[in-house]
Amino acid sequence: MxxxxxxxxxxxxxxxxxxxxxxxxxxxxxxxxxxxxxxxxxxxxxxxxxxxxxxxxxxxxxxxxxxxxxxxxxxxxxxxxxxxxxxRKLGYLPQQFGFYPRFTVREFVAYMAWLKEMPKTAIPDAVQRAIDRVGLTTKADAKMKTLSGGMLRRAGIAQAIVNDPxxxxxxxxxxxxxxxxxxxxxxxxxxxxxxxxxxxxxxxxxxxxxxxxxxxxxxxxxxxxxxxxxxxxARGGQGDAGDSPAERGYSALLRQHRSNA
CATH class of the missing domain: 3.40.50.300 (P-loop containing nucleotide triphosphate hydrolases)
Incomplete structure (x- = not known):
């Protein structure tokens, strides 16, 4: 369903x-x-x-x-x-997002919360919760420029969810x-x-x-x-390309579309 x-x-x-x-x-x-x-x-x-x-x-x-x-x-x-x-009700993480390298993770997420016009008194708790949810609690006060690629991506997710969109x-x-x-x-x-x-x-x-x-x-x-x-x-079969049933369903749908084009 x-x-x-x-x-x-x-x-x-x-x-x-x-x-x-x-x-x-x-x-x-x-x-x-x-x-x-x-x-x-x-x-x-x-x-x-x-x-x-x-x-x-x-x-x-x-x-x-x-x-x-x-x-x-x-x-x-x-x-x-x-x-x-x-x-105000949206959250968005683009493929590539900009940030100030000298901001800490906490400052970055708080800044994005401010841009989304969240109530000032609600921002600190919302920021901490978003950081915790993406597993960056221990990096909350680290500079953005020091983060690995995966950590940067998680910081990006944190800013996208800070306003509970x-x-x-x-x-x-x-x-x-x-x-x-x-x-x-x-x-x-x-x-x-x-x-x-x-x-x-x-x-x-x-x-x-x-x-x-x-x-x-x-x-x-x-x-x-x-x-x-x-x-x-269910759309895929053994003859379709892919290493899993889902990938075979995906490739079968694309093949069918291209054959009908």
Whole structure:
């Protein structure tokens, strides 16, 4: 059963896109996408150039749609000038995020909480909780410039969740994480998805199967598949490429799409 069928929410859908088109430069990176999502962990899969990152940037309100409609958290955002109220309820980790190297982890996460216009009195506790949840408690007062790649990624996740967002967008969040950290991250995703809509863009099919309630597969800017991990697995067969049932389902769907193109 899909998370959308079981999880309560304040809005009919936390994300609703209809005929959504978004450009990356002159290229239509998202091309006529229809998508509805609510609480749960949504794994976004697809080959390079599928439009995953552009979709995440549109949902985070970083880029504006070229056409179609987009509603986030009950508010229609396409073409809207004032997005502050929606952005307060978002969390976003891009593939590459900027930070001040001399900031400590605590200062960095607190600064991002301030940018999200969190109440001043709530910030210290929220920052500590976010740092604890990503396993950086002992590094809270370390300078950002001293962190390893995996630790930087976890600091990025901490800033994305500090405001307890209703919609959390994580673009390739497991880059640089070691196997043990990836297992911890899966547990965190399950916890976050209980009350929020979490979208995780990744190339790691096994992470999606292990941690996500639903799977979204994109190619060439279009939605090819939306269903549960079990639905994805069921699409594959022994003759399909891949080292696991989920990977075989993934490759079977792409092969079918390309053969029909």
């Amino acid at each position: 899909h998370a959308a069928e079981t999880a309560p929410t304040l809005h009919p859908w936390l994300v609703h896109a209809k005929e959504l088109r978004v450009r990356a430069g002159r290229h239509p990176a998202v091309d006529g996408l229809d998508l509805t999502l609510t609480a749960g962990v949504q794994g976004v899969l697809g080959p390079n150039g599928a439009g995953k990152t552009t979709l995440m940037r549109a949902l985070s309100t970083v880029v504006k749609p070229a056409s179609g409609s987009l509603t986030l958290l009950g508010a229609q955002v396409d073409g809207r000038a004032d997005l502050r109220e929606v952005r 209703e919609l959390l967008l994580l673009d390739e969040p497991t880059v640089g994480l070691d196997p043990e950290q990836r297992l911890d991250f899966r547990d965190l995703l399950r916890d976050l998805g209980a009350d929020s809509c979490v979208m995780v863009s990744t190339h790691l099919v096994e992470d999606v199967v292990a941690a996500c309630t639903d799977v979204i597969l994109m190619n060439e800017g279009r939605l090819l598949f939306q269903g549960t991990p079990d639905d994805l697995i």
